Amino acid sequence: MATDMRAAVLRGPEPITIEQVNLDQPDAGEVLVRVVACGVCHSDLHTINRAKGGPLPVPVILGHEVGGIVEEVGPGVVSVKPGDHVVVAFRPNCGLCYYCIRGMHQLCERPDNTARSATGERPRLRMGEQPVQQGIGVAGYAEYTVMPERGVVKVREDAPLETICLVGCGVTTGVGAAINTAKVQAGSDVAVIGLGGVGLNVVQGAKLAGARKIIAVDISDSKLETAATFGATDFVNASQEDPVARVQEIAGGYLDYAFEAIGLGATVRQAFDMVRAGGMAVVVGVVAQEVTIPGIAFLREKQLVGSFFGSAQLQYDIPRLVDLYMDGKLLIDELVSKRRPLGEINEAFADMEAGAVARSVMDPSK
Numbered sequence: 001m002a003t004d005m006r007a008a009v010l011r012g013p014e015p016i017t018i019e020q021v022n023l024d025q026p027d028a029g030e031v032l033v034r035v036v037a038c039g040v041c042h043s044d045l046h047t048i049n050r051a052k053g054g055p056l057p058v059p060v061i062l063g064h065e066v067g068g069i070v071e072e073v074g075p076g077v078v079s080v081k082p083g084d085h086v087v088v089a090f091r092p093n094c095g096l097c098y099y100c101i102r103g104m105h106q107l108c109e110r111p112d113n114t115a116r117s118a119t120g121e122r123p124r125l126r127m128g129e130q131p132v133q134q135g136i137g138v139a140g141y142a143e144y145t146v147m148p149e150r151g152v153v154k155v156r157e158d159a160p161l162e163t164i165c166l167v168g169c170g171v172t173t174g175v176g177a178a179i180n181t182a183k184v185q186a187g188s189d190v191a192v193i194g195l196g197g198v199g200l201n202v203v204q205g206a207k208l209a210g211a212r213k214i215i216a217v218d219i220s221d222s223k224l225e226t227a228a229t230f231g232a233t234d235f236v237n238a239s240q241e242d243p244v245a246r247v248q249e250i251a252g253g254y255l256d257y258a259f260e261a262i263g264l265g266a267t268v269r270q271a272f273d274m275v276r277a278g279g280m281a282v283v284v285g286v287v288a289q290e291v292t293i294p295g296i297a298f299l300r301e302k303q304l305v306g307s308f309f310g311s312a313q314l315q316y317d318i319p320r321l322v323d324l325y326m327d328g329k330l331l332i333d334e335l336v337s338k339r340r341p342l343g344e345i346n347e348a349f350a351d352m353e354a355g356a357v358a359r360s361v362m363d364p365s366k
């Protein structure tokens with residue numbers, strides 16, 4: 001038995017199209033989720049741009065910031081049942097590898113999405129006879145998805161799925177970078193370079209941690225204004241002044257943490273340069289370039305640290321971030337700038353490329 005459904009399918013360089021797709025019933029240890037909402041994340045855009053350049057396996061269904069409702073569970077599933085509300089964890093960890101047993105689930109060596117997304121070893125999706133890949137292991141731009149049990153996190157039912165879906169990637173990545181990766185100390189001074197969806201979440205993560213100054217750095221005045229809503233206290237337009245000198249001045253010469261949330265070598269360098277001796281520069285953006293750092297700075301015990309997926313333990317972090325949202329301590333509604341039916345997926349990506357929105361959220365039922 002398979003589920004027939006509508007999905008947004010990427011076949012290559014051409015625009016995404018809405019197709020009828022077959023989805024397998026959940027196997028042992030798997031969960032069928034009805035997708036209520038799916039955020040449009042930059043990682044999906046990276047994937048599309050890779051598909052334009054070449055070897056990405058297509059056809060593929062993207063989308064990994066999913067809030068949904070459990071429709072059916074396969075044999076052996078114990079943590080969720082039909083009707084439960086869930087946020088999808090797009091990189092389900094194995095629980096047993098070198099990193100998992102040391103609590104670093106985000107670095108898992110055997111995430112359970114390889115079998116479903118890579119080379120069609122176990123395709124769960126088909127158009128006719130043709131296998132369809134689950135992009136980033138989820139395939140959320142569809143009416144339904146099948147995930148391994150570890151790839152869904154049960155959340156409270158009074159939380160709106162069409163908003164908390166963003167906890168499945170962007171919110172956790174940003175807030176987690178401040179709280180889990182950097183462990184920002186109360187009373188410390190923080191700078192955040194790049195105020196897109198992830199950067200705004202670093203800002204509110206730093207606020208939750210009790211930072212004193214939270215200095216927002218961007219080249220867009222409107223993004224700097226949005227950052228104020230999320231808790232930024234000071235603002236630097238990097239197109240008008242030297243961000244390193246200005247941030248250091250605001251922090252009185254002793255900036256404790258800088259976060260890079262763009263993904264450029266030049267801004268990683270700025271983050272590293274602006275922190276004090278012993279301070280920490282955290283790279284949250286996806287940097288595809290070489291980064292050049294003055295080695296002598298290591299004598300000043302400066303740290304340059306990577307952060308992936310907010311260094312999060314998803315089964316723990318997702319429900320507690322949802323609680324913080326429901327208590328009014330975390331802003332998520334303000335991140336959603338547009339809601340669209342599934343058929344407008346290409347427009348949603350165009351908005352993102354133009355930098356016009358913090359986040360679009362797709363509704364696959366429409």
Ligand SMILES: [Zn+2]
Pocket residue numbers: 041042043044064065169170
């Ligand atoms: Zn994402």
Ligand SMILES: [Zn+2]
Pocket residue numbers: 093094095096097098099100107108109110111
């Ligand atoms: Zn593992």
